[in-house]
Amino acid sequence: MILDKPNTYRAGPDESGHFGIYGGRFVAETLMPLILELEEAWEAAKVDPSFQQELDYFLEHYVGRPSPLYHAERLSDHLGGAKIYFKRDELNHTGAHKINNCMGQILLARRMKKTRIIAETGAGQHGVATATVAARFGLPCTVYMGAVDIERQQPNVFRMRLLGAEVIPVTSGSSTLKDAMNEALRDWVTNVEDTFYIIGTAAGPHPYPALVRDFQSVIGNETKEQMHKAEGRLPDTLVACIGGGSNAIGLFHPFLDDETVKIVGVEAGGHGVDTDKHAASLTGGQPGVLHGNRTYLLQDDDGQIIEAHSISAGLDYPGIGPEHSWLHDLGRVDYVSVTDTEALEAFQLCSRIEGIIPALEPAHALAHVMKIAPDLPRDHILVMNMCGRGDKDIFTVADALGVEI
Amino acid sequence: MSTPKVGDTARLDARFAACKAEGRAAFVSFIMAGDPDQQTSLKIAKGLVAAGVDVLELGMPFTDPMADGPSIQAAGLRALAAGASLKSTLTLVSDFRADDTDTPIILMGYYNPIHYYGVDTFLADAKAAGVDGLIIVDLPPEEDSELCLPALEAGLSFIRLATPTTDDKRLPAVLANTSGFVYYVSIAGITGGAAPEADAVEQAVARIKRHTDLPVVVGFGIRTPEQAKAIAATADGAVVGSALIAVVEENLDNQNQAKSDLVDKVVALGRSLAEGVHSAHN
Secondary structure, three states, X not given: OXXXXXXXXXXXXXXXXXXXXXXXXXXXXXXXXXXXXXXHHHHHHHOOHHHHHHHHHXXXXXXXXXXXXEEOHHHHHHHOOOEEEEEOHHHOOOOEOHHHHHHHHHHHHHHOOOOEEEEEEOOOHHHHHHHHHHHHHOOOEEEEEXXXXXXXOHHHHHHHHHOOOXXXXXXXXXXXXXXXXXXXXXXXXXXXXXXXXXXXXXXXXXXXXXXXXXXXXXXXXXXHHHHHHHHOOOOOEEEEEEOOOHHHHHHHHHHOOOOOOEEEEEEEEEOOOOOOOOOOHHHHOEEEEEOEEEEEEXXXXXXXXXXXXXXXXXXXXXXXXXXXXHHHHHOOOEEEEEEHHXXXXXXXXXXXXXXXXXXXXXXXXXXXXXXXXXXXXOOOEEEEEOOEEOHHHHHXXXXXXXXXX | OOOOOOOOOHHHHHHHHHHHHOOEOEEEEEEEOOOOOHHHHHHHHHXXXXXXXXXXXXXXXOOOOOOOOHHHHHHHHHHHHOOOOHHHHHHHHXXXXXXXXXXXXXXXXXXXXXXXXXXXXXXXXHHHXXXXXXXXXXXXXXXXXXXXXXXXXXXXXXOOEEOOOOOOOOHHHHHHXXXXXXXXXXXXOOOXXXXXXXXXXXXHHHHHHOOOOOOEEEEOXXXXXXXXXXXXXXXXXXXXXXXXXXXXXXXXXXXXXEOOOHHHHHHHHHHHHXXXXXXXXX
């Protein structure tokens, strides 16, 4: 579906939380007053300079921002085409972009006088980032994590517990990220007075998709400034991986109205989007309603949600943020997919050539860069979001490569 | 602009009026359509009505029921594993209607299966099957244009949930397009959770009644005939779901097939709950 081009791609969502037909507030009545309260608090915080100052302070001194924009010279030469830059968000405290959002949300929670934090997590990165900020501000934290994910991400479970968080295994449904999100919503519906739910991706009921995007837009805003300094111009292409899509929307959003910038989102193709084992909601799904928003979902012909598959636990989600669905329909962003195997190759190549072990999530973005860079001219500037580091994935990768460690 | 329609509330109105005439509350039972299989759930539905159920709520199975506790989650997954779908739920309704044209039937569930089925087609098929109303947990008044208004237009009631977090400011919006009855969620929480306090419920029901003439039915956390009686004394009806579904769960073999006396046991609990509700005069 290609729609008429809007005057700006950056004005959404509308008052009722919609990006075109996507987004919205599909939640139980019990939660409705809470998300209206959150929206109000966020609108007030946005225009309060003291909130931004406080956030900036913690992003600089605690998270370690700005993250570098690094010219990956050896990789560029190896691929023989585009000039490739990495936005180094894997260098943030806790090793991924997730903390940009967690820091913003916990400051908002404090502003709203909430005294208890809950979160869902898939791979554990968002759980670790949430547990980290909760520890920093002395708030009790409960993280819901699918029992299957707990099994495959033990180091992150231990990290969260070290940080003082309670990690609750979720055994309902398919015991993975979507079920963890259901369980976090069930907790929130039960603990409405004191609890703040830090959602980890740019999805969920309004205002979360806009809120998370705004906190993650620090990635794109920095990139724009750093690129101007390094090259004196805009990049030609942006590439980022997408599960729910928070690192991607954070990089993309500041560039959406720069028409010369080509933007590519990379979904997890698992065993291939023509199989039943992938996590590519845009390529292989249809619009539906889950977790508070309308968006593209993996679902069967009865509207039941299908379990996603990806080697990367962080991309293993059957939905996607609603703004991506809208940008997909408008054609402003190209969405492609990369298989588990291609991501594994990119993971290894990057480690050897650049001395950077990427997380399996950005390894998907990198795999797409490897496909397109060789055919691009040397003066074509490409920015890839290195949104997480790969330490957490070494066991998964070793297993996939048949290595025992 | 034309006057908003209220759906066709004839069966619901008649049933609540009959209860009122008898000076008693209505007993509303919730079971999952297709749990543990289509034929057994039809037998349970018929048996419950024979045992004194006034209004039948049928759950539409969904993989991701975010407001439901473990019992109802598991029931939905059992039904789906046994082949249930939104289509088979509608078939269940029309099969039930073959020999009962009086008992109101409400479908309760989540929006996505209806969204996928297609709103207009679903409403037409539901109406034709004999459905009276819908309760869709994840459609607050903010999303009324999605299904609520089309449902009223198609002659189906749209029954809204009011909750402890629904304050006086918000209540008129929640009640605006609701019809048939109002479902008061007695606790902030999920189905099958903590039991509600009768006093708090009584106050909440009184508050809602200041804003509407519709019957107010109370659900969530009611498990025993005694609790049902206490709640029924304060409201126009009481809903029990998880406790009935727990009996289904307890009477399955290890292949999730119904044991021979499953239906009798569910109906027996339904009968004692109905007696509890009906003995509360209000």
